[in-house]
Amino acid sequence: MSTITWDTHALDELTADFRGPLVHPGEPSYDELRKVWNGSIDRRPALIARCTGVADIRSALTFARRTGLPVAVRGGGHSFPGHSTCDGGILLDMAPLKGIRVDPVRRTARAQAGVLLGELDRETQAFGLATPAGIVTHTGLAGLTLGGGIGWLMRKYGLTIDNLLSADVVTAEGELLTASEDSNADLFWGIRGGGGNFGIVTEFEFQLHPVGPIVYAGPVAWPIEQSPELMRFYRDWITDVPDELTTAVIHRWLPALPTIPSELHGRRVVMVVASYAGTCEDGERVIAPLKAFAPPLLDLCTERPFVTLQSMLDLSFPHGRWYYMRACDVAELTDEVIDIAVERGLAIDGPFTSYPIFHLGGAISRVPADRTAFGGRADGHTFNFVGATLGAEGFEHQREWFRNSWRAIEPHQIGAYINFLGDEGPDRIRSAYGPATYDRLQDLKRKYDPNNLFHLNQNIPPH
Incomplete structure (x- = not known):
């Protein structure tokens, strides 16, 4: 990174007025604090301002306006394309604000x-x-x-x-x-x-x-070869499930986690993760037809603490891996969309690459489209292609899987969930919102x- 020059008087004023730590390149904590969740993002802010309150935020913004430095804002640092950091700018780190x-x-x-x-x-x-x-x-x-x-x-x-x-x-x-x-x-x-x-x-x-605190939820998995039949069954099954049920279909390799028998580690599967926001008895009854589709390879859908459900995917998406993502919404799971989903699942050839297909509808669709800026209230499903590796090795190969997946599904896309977008340009952002909202x-x-x-x-x- 080239040397940053700025108004030293402005920096002196910020230093005098700022209550939280101001971390500069070369300081012991700098390299750790500049990291974000996506390990493929390697950027070096000129200054990291760890904000402790509104006064710190206002001071940092005054400094940014005076110096003309780019401003990045980081909450959890999960921005897929790395918007929560920057090169040569000021990073406003919200992490200290934990109230x-x-x-x-x-x-x-x-x-x-x-x-x-x-x-x-x-x-x-x-x-x-x-x-x-x-x-x-x-x-x-x-x-x-x-x-x-x-x-x-x-x-x-x-x-x-x-x-x-x-x-x-x-x-x-x-x-x-x-x-x-x-x-x-x-x-x-x-x-x-x-x-x-x-x-x-x-x-x-x-x-x-x-x-909660106890809910009926978890994944049910079958060999990936059963994906064509499973996805068609799933499409028919979700047409009349209650709003309490939220599900996602995921194609992936089974990870080496303690909850998964070791003999299944690395098996290619299609799974449905189900969550029932009601009584466990009702959840077991509603999800029973899914379990009866065919004998599952793995059934972890049971009573569990809600906080366990919420953290279930944490180990599959840890900090530091290299991630490349793109997403889109589709109106419905037509036969052609299902065929694409199956083919792209069969093409996964890395242990950390996967893609969930989230079932939307329910309460989402009953909010009037113009009540919020969110696009896609009437969309049926969200695809989120996630190519991932431990580091640089093999990353480009997984990106090629991703590109092929996107080319296949793109003709069927009708929008996108804005949080799942990468750096894809203004036309893509406009299409995610629709012209009137944009x-x-x-x-x-x-x-x-x-x-x-x-x-x-x-x-x-x-x-």
């Missing part, structure tokens, strides 16, 4: 910008409550929420944004606003699906629901961030 407050009477929770999904679940489950939030517990709550938030409760209780009651937002000019249905309603509309384009959310308020987002961007300070994201430039 969570649960109100079990009102069934609400307030959580700060550095909270991870598992940390929120731990606090809310102490009262048998939860809000829909993701599938990997070390994901950052902020990024997940701002992009929409799919998860194991979504068909019953909606997306994460459908349970967002309010948010505190620091704008590009350093103004602190509360966004809700009753206050700055246009901003509230935009942050529910529009990503980090309009400001830095410092605290979220969520609606909670009675969930234009409205551009108007909002012009109002709250006319100079596009917050551009390291799935960027929506101002009109």
Whole structure:
């Protein structure tokens, strides 16, 4: 990285005013703090500002405006294309902001910008409550929420944004606003699906629901050769399942985990991960037809703590692996789409590469399309192709699997989940939102961030 020159007076002012640590290149903690979840992202910020509150965020933004440095914002660092870091800019690290407050009477929770999904679940489950939030517990709550938030409760209780009651937002000019249905309603509309384009959310308020602490959930797996029959059965079975049931079909090699018999490690499988947001008795009854499809190779769908369900995929997507991803939504699982899904599953030739197909609908589809900025309310399924390796070796080979998979499914895509997008250009972002929503987002961007300070994201430039 070339040497960064900046206004030393501005840096002196920031240093005097900033309460959290300011970490520069060469300092002992720098290399560890600049890392993000995706190991293929190797970027070097000029400065890492570890924010301890709103005052720190405002000071860091003032510094960025004066120096012209690019601004990256990191909650959990899970941005697939690495938007939560930068080269030669200032990284605003929200990790120190870990406050969570649960109100079990009102069934609400307030959580700060550095909270991870598992940390929120731990606090809310102490009262048998939860809000829909993701599938990997070390994901950052902020990024997940701002992009929409799919998860194991979504068909019953909606997306994460459908349970967002309010948010505190620091704008590009350093103004602190509360966004809700009753206050700055246009901003509230935009942050529910529009990503980090309009400001830095410092605290979220969520609606909670009675969930767990024990749920009926888990994966059921069959040999991958049974994928054609399984997927056609699955398509018919989910047509009339209750909203309490959220499922995903996954093609992959079975990982070497303690919960999986050693003789099955490395077996190529097609699995259905099921989660029932209701009583365990009802869940067992509803999922019984899936288990009866054919004798499974592995059946781990049973009663388990909700927090165990939430962390079930953590070891399959750890920090530091090299990931390459792309995603799209499809309207339905037609025979042609199923044939593509099967063929791409059979073509997987790496132990860490996989792709889930999430079943949408339910509560997601009943929210009016114009109520939030999220696109794809009426879509049927989300495909998420994930090519992964331990490091650089073999990475390009897995990317080729990914490219072939994308070419096959692209004619059937009708949109995309914004949190699953890579660096794919403005046309892809526009198509994910649709023209009307995208234009409205551009108007909002012009109002709250006319100079596009917050551009390291799935960027929506101002009109």
